[in-house]
Amino acid sequence: MADALLTLEGVHTHIGQYHILQGVDFAVPRGAMTVLLGRNGAGKSTTLRTIMGLWKPSRGKITFEGREIGGWATPDIARAGIGYVPETMGVFADLTVRENMILAARAGAPDAARLEWIFGFFPALKRFWTHPAGVLSGGQKQMLSIARAIIEPRPLILIDEPTKGIAPAIIDNMISAFDELKRGATTLLLVEQNFRFAEALGDHAVVMDDGRIVHRETMAALAADTATQTRLLGLSLEAHG
Amino acid sequence: MIKTLLSGDLPRSRLLSGLLVLILATLAAAPLLFPGAQAINTAAKICVFVVLVASYDLLLGYTGIVSFAHTMFYGLGGYGVGLALYSWGPTWASALAGLTIALFAGLALAFLIGLFSLRVRAIFFAMVTLAVASAFAILAAQLSSFTGGEDGRSFRIPELLRADALIELPFVGPITGRTITYYVVFLSALASFLGALRIVNSPFGRVLQAIRENDFRAEALGYRTIFYRTSANCLAAGMAVFAGALNSLWFRYTGPDTTLSFAIMLDILLMVVIGGMGTMYGAVIGATLFIVAQNYLQKLMGAAAKSTEALPLLPHLLHPDRWLLWLGVLFVLSVYFFPTGIVGKLRQG
Numbered sequence: 001m002a003d004a005l006l007t008l009e010g011v012h013t014h015i016g017q018y019h020i021l022q023g024v025d026f027a028v029p030r031g032a033m034t035v036l037l038g039r040n041g042a043g044k045s046t047t048l049r050t051i052m053g054l055w056k057p058s059r060g061k062i063t064f065e066g067r068e069i070g071g072w073a074t075p076d077i078a079r080a081g082i083g084y085v086p087e088t089m090g091v092f093a094d095l096t097v098r099e100n101m102i103l104a105a106r107a108g109a110p111d112a113a114r115l116e117w118i119f120g121f122f123p124a125l126k127r128f129w130t131h132p133a134g135v136l137s138g139g140q141k142q143m144l145s146i147a148r149a150i151i152e153p154r155p156l157i158l159i160d161e162p163t164k165g166i167a168p169a170i171i172d173n174m175i176s177a178f179d180e181l182k183r184g185a186t187t188l189l190l191v192e193q194n195f196r197f198a199e200a201l202g203d204h205a206v207v208m209d210d211g212r213i214v215h216r217e218t219m220a221a222l223a224a225d226t227a228t229q230t231r232l233l234g235l236s237l238e239a240h241g
Numbered sequence: 242m243i244k245t246l247l248s249g250d251l252p253r254s255r256l257l258s259g260l261l262v263l264i265l266a267t268l269a270a271a272p273l274l275f276p277g278a279q280a281i282n283t284a285a286k287i288c289v290f291v292v293l294v295a296s297y298d299l300l301l302g303y304t305g306i307v308s309f310a311h312t313m314f315y316g317l318g319g320y321g322v323g324l325a326l327y328s329w330g331p332t333w334a335s336a337l338a339g340l341t342i343a344l345f346a347g348l349a350l351a352f353l354i355g356l357f358s359l360r361v362r363a364i365f366f367a368m369v370t371l372a373v374a375s376a377f378a379i380l381a382a383q384l385s386s387f388t389g390g391e392d393g394r395s396f397r398i399p400e401l402l403r404a405d406a407l408i409e410l411p412f413v414g415p416i417t418g419r420t421i422t423y424y425v426v427f428l429s430a431l432a433s434f435l436g437a438l439r440i441v442n443s444p445f446g447r448v449l450q451a452i453r454e455n456d457f458r459a460e461a462l463g464y465r466t467i468f469y470r471t472s473a474n475c476l477a478a479g480m481a482v483f484a485g486a487l488n489s490l491w492f493r494y495t496g497p498d499t500t501l502s503f504a505i506m507l508d509i510l511l512m513v514v515i516g517g518m519g520t521m522y523g524a525v526i527g528a529t530l531f532i533v534a535q536n537y538l539q540k541l542m543g544a545a546a547k548s549t550e551a552l553p554l555l556p557h558l559l560h561p562d563r564w565l566l567w568l569g570v571l572f573v574l575s576v577y578f579f580p581t582g583i584v585g586k587l588r589q590g
Contacts, residue, residue: 052461078463090458092451094519099447106463148462 005030011060020046022211033188035198038208044191048158053077083149087160089141093134104148121177139170163194199223248442254587272420288430289488294512295437295524296480302519304473305453310370313377314478316500317347318485323495331397351478355471378501393496517582539564
């Protein structure tokens with residue numbers, strides 16, 4: 001792909017004796033949202049963790065902004081400009097909301113205007129600013145996890161199932177936040193099981209199964225293709241409508 | 242002013258604040274309040290252990306690193322200053338040179354242990370530190386011509402600090418060298434504790450806490466955990482070396498039983514847990530309670546045994562020789578009722 005920010009070519013990942021990723025190939029176009037779809041256990045979260053260096057690829061090539069990052073240490077990948085929102089939310093429970101945000105702002109003190117912009121989407125964070133993150137509800141922790149990833153402008157953000165177990169009202173705020181990020185030229189790679197959410201935001205869809213990429217097309221085309229959805233994902237928009 | 246001194250980390254409990262003020266005031270006025278040698282020795286030991294336990298809390302409570310080599314660094318400080326004063330004479334230059342050498346040696350050892358071992362799992366790191374500390378203790382005992390072996394070394398301290406020295410201070414009157422030594426120990430301990438508070442409340446301290454909670458998450462935010470863990474290891478080692486030097490200066494003696502013994506390592510661990518891990522103030526509460534119990538529990542039990550000698554069994558249970566048993570019972574009860582330590586419990590209200 002000509003204007004790809006991130007590309008994976010023949011990436012294999014082993015976790016212990018298990019061969020999880022078996023030659024993953026796909027590209028993430030710059031300034032758009034690519035959604036990684038697939039059934040449970042297809043290897044979606046492992047793909048994100050491999051990109052972040054949390055699992056080392058055993059073979060293959062991962063290129064970000066023209067640099068081969070496969071095998072880099074996780075902190076170096078994060079410093080190269082990749083933000084990561086893990087599936088488990090990943091907040092630091094003993095630190096306050098404020099301290100969590102300060103930790104994520106690597107370039108210095110968080111920018112006040114950007115903080116206000118984030119509070120516009122996630123007002124609960126302002127309310128609980130000085131509270132330990134451990135006392136937040138599941139949805140508020142997810143807000144904090146996302147807010148941490150976007151506290152500074154980053155070229156690429158990897159987001160792992162942000163809507164899992166989250167109230168619809170918060171999901172609407174997430175859609176608004178991600179939409180604005182896209183308009184601000186941030187590239188997003190999202191792993192998502194909620195097809196409605198994925199459809200509302202996604203530009204490109206990549207479907208995984210059994211550690212491989214089995215399908216690629218635009219999100220709009222996949223949303224319109226009920227037969228493919230049923231075949232690859234075991235669902236259809238009508239069924240979930 | 243107080244908030245700045247405490248780096249914004251206030252005790253957050255009235256009772257805890259009261260306890261801390263009481264301990265601080267008692268330690269500050271100890272030479273005036275307690276004329277006896279045992280009481281002043283206890284006060285000085287509390288000052289030394291506040292530094293030692295605070296440095297271990299930085300490691301265990303704030304960074305989540307379990308190390309059994311803390312007494313090795315404590316011993317390095319003790320032997321550094323002690324052997325320098327013994328070999329080069331009782332001067333300030335000797336003491337300073339001994340402290341500097343011990344600090345460099347301690348930091349270098351902590352750096353090497355940290356660099357090589359912090360990449361492995363916590364249990365292996367703990368094992369490595371145990372092995373290194375044991376090797377160091379054996380070495381100190383074996384090199385008897387240099388270290389004094391099992392007997393250790395007694396030495397003279399600079400003239401100003403000697404018990405027979407008497408100096409006249411304006412507005413205060415004459416004070417002995419022993420009192421001056423006490424205030425050197427007290428003020429050094431106070432400054433070290435405030436320094437440790439500053440460290441844990443700095444951006445560096447926040448990263449340490451993040452690493453303790455989840456090192457993968459911290460790495461995903463761009464923090465090189467090995468750098469932060471090794472730095473914490475070196476800082477804690479440096480503080481332990483300093484505590485050892487203060488201990489040596491106060492007791493004018495250094496030996497394996499008073500600095501390198503594994504029993505001291507267990508005491509430090511108990512003081513951190515009883516006081517409250519990851520709170521810093523827990524070091525003050527834990528060290529004070531433990532050392533006071535260590536020094537006075539036997540006397541208290543002796544009196545209790547005497548007053549109950551007419552009763553069956555009880556005098557035997559309260560015999561001063563059973564003090565470790567009761568200390569153990571107190572420890573089990575405190576862990577059961579205060580799992581977050583005394584400071585944690587007081588902060589919860």
